[in-house]
């Protein structure tokens with residue numbers, strides 16, 4: 614039976630949402646394949662148990678105080694060992710910052726074929742075919758990976774809907790790895806938080822464009838977002854103008870989001886913006902120009918001034934949701 618190995622990214626024991634999306638991708642690609650997870654870090658008791666509740670064959674673990682934070686060499690050694698042990702046909706990683714760093718390191722060590730930042734994958738006979746956006750999403754490259762070796766594929770987060778845990782109790786097994794970390798040491802790690810909901814985790818995203826005209830004006834979107842428990846996103850034009858930090862940018866060169874509801878206020882709908890949000894389940898567009906391309910992908914459109922609509926919606930939702 615063919616085997617798929619899935620790298621379960623975690624930080625401080627928090628499993629990255631992309632992990633369950635990778636499990637879903639593996640199931641979609643080959644439902645009959647064995648699914649093996651590998652998680653690397655330190656002090657992972659709770660994390661392992663959470664992962665084992667998914668419909669997977671087993672969870673391999675590598676725990677060491679040296680791997681408490683991401684360590685390029687240590688993680689590469691552990692993941693390569695997992696590949697040698699499981700001998701998967703395919704290894705999946707998320708195309709996150711960690712996955713982007715790790716995937717090529719492991720591909721070299723494992724002498725595997727590598728395709729990064731993929732948005733679709735399928736088998737055609739023995740050949741694994743993946744799709745990768747190129748030239749800023751203007752073209753989609755279709756790539757066939759070599760069949761004479763194992764493949765490593767990183768998948769863009771939020772491309773697949775997450776797999777839900779089944780309450781299963783998969784086996785948890787430690788990996789036997791002798792770490793050789795060399796002189797590379799992680800000496801400091803600083804994390805910051807704005808206190809606002811993270812775009813990647815949000816079920817609802819309220820997004821604004823250049824037409825907001827200032828950082829100050831974005832407050833009307835934050836007010837709506839707080840009522841809806843939503844995250845605030847922005848177009849690149851709004852971020853380039855300094856109205857929002859680039860960490861909030863949605864699109865090809867920003868974040869990909871697939872929330873239940875995406876509300877676009879004064880966003881024109883350029884192809885590069887659509888690349889980051891068109892997978893949303895329901896898109897609502899508010900724009901003064903009825904020809905704006907955003908209306909082409911929206912389920913609900915409102916030709917109106919956002920400075921009128923946003924406060925109105927905030928008041929209406931406050932009443933409906935009693936917040």
Ligand SMILES: Cc1cc2nc3c(=O)[nH]c(=O)nc-3n(C[C@H](O)[C@H](O)[C@H](O)COP(=O)(O)OP(=O)(O)OC[C@H]3O[C@@H](n4cnc5c(N)ncnc54)[C@H](O)[C@@H]3O)c2cc1C
Pocket residue numbers: 749821822823824847848849850851862863864865866867868878879880881882883884885886889899900901902905917918919920
């Ligand atoms: C290589 C490359 C990568 C890119 N990556 C990204 C990316 O990741 N994300 C991204 O967003 N863009 C990206 N862009 C930029 C993209 O092409 C567009 O320029 C950008 O998305 C436009 O942003 P916007 O819709 O906010 O602004 P505009 O194009 O200026 O559109 C403003 C819209 O607001 C409407 N409007 C004006 N006033 C009001 C009002 N009062 N009420 C309601 N509606 C109003 C207008 O009718 C218009 O539709 C990229 C471009 C390139 C070349």
